[in-house]
Amino acid sequence: MHKYYTLLWIFSGLIVSCNSVKRTEKSLLSGDYDKAIEMAVKQLQSGKQAKNHKSFVALLGDAYQKAVEADLTQINYLESLQNEEFVDRIYQTYLGLRDRQQKIKPLLPLQGAKFVLNDYTEQIVAYRDKVSVYHYAIAKDMMKRGQKADFRAAYDELVHVDQVNPNYKDIRSKIEEAKYLGTDFVIMSLHNKSRQFIPNGLPDQLMNFNPNNLNKKWTVFDMDDNPKTNYDFAIDIDLEHLEVAPEQYYIERTIIEKQIVDGWTYLKDKRGEFIKDSLGNKIKTDNYLTVRCEFTEHHQYKAAHIGANLYLTQLNNKRTLREEPLEAEIIFENHYATIRGDRRALESNHLNLMNAGPLPFPTNEQMIYDAGEQLKSKIVYSVKRLF
Template sequence: MLKFLRYLSVCLPAVILFACKSGEKLYNQGRYYDAVESFVKKLQRRPQDETSLRLLPLAYQAAMEHYEGRAKQSLASNNPLKWEEVKNEYRAMQSLYNVIRSAPAANAVVKPKDYSSAIAASGENAAEVRYNRGIELMEQRTKQAAREAYEEFAAALRLSPDFRDAASLRDQAFQLGLVHVVVSEIDVRSPYFQFSADQFRDALVRNLEDRRINTFVRFYDERRVRGEKDFHPDQYMEMRFMDFIVGQTYVDRSQREVSRVIQVKGNKADSTGKFPMVDITVKATIFVTRKTVQSTGALDYRIIDVTNERILRQDRVPGSFTWQNQFGTFRGDERALSDEDKRLIQGRDLVPPPPQDLFLELTRPIYDRMARDLQSFYSRY
């Protein structure tokens, strides 16, 4: 502990000296904002530090000239969003105001300017610009313009919360910019598989909604919106399973010979009267039965613009699923069997799943591929 205190007594002055030189170095480099922060931190620890007290007013004055000059340049520019730039400059100056006010020693040598009113006023001006841009976009009465208007009104509210009726107009723009996509019931050649197809469609719609792949795209199950008079979809997604085949059960039988060299106690005793271990070869025949059911199919889908019946996208997504079960028996010496052989022997003769279950398994890879395709399509929409 004594060694640590001695170490601290040597290092602490060095750290303080470095901090002082660091602030002075920042000032000499023209980094006035950082220099002000460094000097204030020093004065919080050592209120009588001569270098900080001498250079802090100069650093603050230089920082103010820098940011006020940038604010004036922005005001004189033709940038329609110049008030946002001005607000950012004022916020930087206000940050230094707060820094200096946090240290009594710093506040004694510098009287920082409060820019809170200027920030509020520039925020109002900036919000008005965004608000007016949103109004102009809304007058175009297109979905794309409505989406852009939504961003403008949202920006206005970030600049000045509760600005006029920007919140209400933002919500209106959002609704006008939405693309409503109705997902049809899936056409399956056999009604035997309709329930599984419906499960596929339900999962797809839920997944697309949960992913929120595009803020302005909404998906709807056709069954839930059918008959709603006030609902007008923008796009219609048709789906149809094609070439769906649940194959017959194929049975393949095979056999193979296995052998192992093991050690057993010999029949003859050696000169010491002990029976030494000897190597022998044990053999067995394994009979394997393998049952396989191959299911294949493809889902055709297309997305149609309801207004002009133009096909926006169409594709065929293939899928397959192979169910397999194998088991075995053996004849011969069980000691010849490996661990894998023993697991095979312990297998059971299973009945293949019903066609509906095979259909559902077949749709899993189709579902994953289609969900990715739609996410890619609508993320750029």
Template structure:
């Protein structure tokens, strides 16, 4: 414990001296804002520190001149969003105000300026610019401009919460900018697989909604919006399974010879009267039956612009699934069988899954590819 106290008595003054020199070094480098923070931290530990008390006022005045100068330059520029730059400069000064106010010793030598009113005023001016830009874009009454208007109103609200009616106009811009995509029922050319195809489509619509690919793109199940008079889709996605084959079965039978050298007790005793172990070769024939059920198909899809019947995207996606089962019997000496051979012998002839399950399996790779395609397409839309 005594050794630890000695260590502190040596190191603590060195740390304090280093902190003081760091603030002075920052000041000499012209990094006035960082110097102010360093001096204030020092005064929080040592309120009577002479260097900090002496240099803090000069550091603050220099930082104040720097940020206010940048604010004036921004105001004199032709940048339409200059008020946002002004607000940022004032916020930097307000941060120094808060730092100095946190230390009584620092506040005794510096009376920092409160920029909260200036920040609010510049925020109002900046929000008004964004608001006016949003109004102009919204007046164009098209989806692309409405999306830009949405961003402008959103920026206005971030600059000045509750600014005028920006919140309601933002929602109006959002609704106008939305692209409504209706996902059609899937044509499979077979009523037997219609239920499975509907499951495919239902999962796809849920997936697209859950992923939130694009803020301005909404997907709808055709069955749920059919007959709604006030609903007007912008795009229509058609899907059709074609050239699909479910449950093509192949049976392959084969046989192979296996053998193994093992040790067994001999028939003749040796000179001591014991029966020594001898090597013998055991053999067996394995008969293997392999059943394979192959399923494959193609999904043809296209996305159509409802207003002009223009095809926006189309592709044909393949999918396949192979189910396999094998089992076997043997003839000969069981001792010749390996563990893998024994597992094969224990297998049994089991029926393949029903066609509906095979159809769903072959659609899994198609589903994954289609979901990726649509995410890529609509994320840049």
């Protein structure tokens, strides 16, 4: 049996080995040279394919040679077009040539295949500079147009330059400039139009936003007017009315009757004689008792409501872009019950109310603050939808 499993293991290994060679060959023949290189390198690094070592070396050499030839041919073709738009592709191709060499270097030398390695540093540096010049010039032209969309597009171009060539010229300051000029600045303010007294802390509560919850890549919100900022939009929240309903307390009384089992007795016939079953035993029957309970349900209720309008204004032309009503309502409710009589008449839903009790009504100020928190959440939701 041991010999059988040993042979099976060897046979399985041969199948896996053959399959690995075939998959590498398939990638090579389909023109996916880098995939073939990756597969061959992985097998040679593992050292598990000793029997097919020569095959993988040959495949690696063939794939490497063809990949280099393909890249250099593409570079020569793109350079012949003399079009600046292709500098990124040429630059990335030179990086690929360098990285491919770095991948196979730890395996060299390999008997049975020749690998020509070149130093592409000069070409990489030259095209890095060409990429920088090309995209920097595009960004400068975009910024001359003076539109938000152009500043944002210029920002992306400049960030690309910084990623390729850090500290190129004044790239960092240009990135900051494009970011600032491409950003929409929004001032938010609250106005009491209700002609009603509002708690002193309510305005601060409503406008106490965490800017990180609102700010986006190209939108910055201010709650305090900064005279040095040229705002693009204004969001005005007008409080139209605040109302706290009077405390309400009312009761509902219900008489509940129920028949319950209260012991048992022997069943008798009309003559007063005991009724027996077929075995001669006396038959028992339940005694029923009608119980009664007065169930009083107590209800406490109080509500607060705030109504407001949100206005979005474009400041350069004073045009109102959006008007949106906002409503917030907080309701205090409490229900409990008391009884007089036999509680055996009650159901489980009645008993649950008996476990509760009266609660103090919240103050008007607390109700307004609670409604304010709800209104603030709706303001945040609306503002996020606008930008």
